[in-house]
Amino acid sequence: MSLLEIEDLVVRFPGRGRRTAPFTAVDGVSLDIRRGETVGLVGESGSGKTTVGRAVLGLTPVAGGAIRFAGTEIQHLRRAQRRPLASRIQVVFQDPYSSLNPTMSVADILGEPLRAAGVPRGRARARVTALLDQVGLPGDAADRYAREFSGGQRQRVAIARALALDPELVICDEAVSALDLSTRDRILALLIEIQERTGVAYLFVAHDLAVVRHISHRVAVMKQGRLLEFGSCAQVTSEPAHRFTGELLLSSLVADPERQRERRARRQALQH
Incomplete structure (x- = not known):
């Protein structure tokens, strides 16, 4: 099932x-x-x-x-x-800058769903430390604010928050x-x-x-x-x-300018 x-x-x-x-x-x-x-x-x-x-x-x-x-x-x-x-069921949104409260510490952001689920404070703190390790952030990140991190680091915090309650x-x-x-x-x-x-x-x-x-x-x-x-x-x-799926494949960016021009031409041919 x-x-x-x-x-x-x-x-x-x-x-x-x-x-x-x-x-x-x-x-x-x-x-x-x-x-x-x-x-x-x-x-x-x-x-x-x-x-x-x-x-x-x-x-x-x-x-x-x-x-x-x-x-x-x-x-x-x-x-x-x-x-x-x-x-x-949890979610990770698109924008790591707007999906996290910039005035909250990472510990508070990750602890929020745990507190809502009734997890005791001591266990919640240990879980926050484990989550940070799981997403590759240092332990001292817990005491910093989300606004202090880069976009990739913020998205790691967002992923850690989504994983806090062990979702399926x-x-x-x-x-x-x-x-x-x-x-x-x-x-x-x-x-x-x-x-x-x-x-x-x-x-x-x-x-x-x-x-x-x-x-x-x-x-x-x-x-x-x-x-x-x-x-x-x-x-x-x-x-x-479906032809549209082929168009989507050709619309993906590649690093090589020559290949990109070829893909653009093939996509235009598919659309006509």
Whole structure:
């Protein structure tokens, strides 16, 4: 049985005026995530991929379909009913600068979910130290403020916060898109290492298929709210079933200017 099952998910947002029809952001999306697996959810801006993640987190109302976590439907749970899920489903947001409170010490940021879960102070402090070690930050980072760290270090703090309660699933919403290339690669390697050690599953939401290919076991491709294809990483990124997936592959940046020009020309040819 899969850890997370999304079946025919539909998410609609009200129109801006009385005569404006509702906007369907997600239209009949189905996918699943197994325990210890990373599923990459990729698409252009506005494709609905982030909305899928927000629906799993209960941050967006669901108009249709089902979301099952460990066999239990969760799409219509009220806020109080979702609280027990907080220790099992966590999130890492895109911007490490806005996702952390700059006025709080790292110890307070990491200790907050532990205190909310009723973990005693002594155990919480030990857990904070272990989390910092787990994400490759020195122990004295606990007493520093988030604003004192670089973007990559802040994202490590954000990952540590997401892991504080030993979740079974972490939703990574564009978790590396705000980072430079070298920092991005280190964070991806960290996520893979943590998964191998803990067995946590990831829903990895991104717009860059090259990044998704680096970390995912399976890949789902979205466009305009619909799922175009879903399969093994090797199949989707090497022999895509849909032309749009090929366009996404060619849109990924490469360091070689000549190769980049060739990719741009091939992408333009696909679009005509």
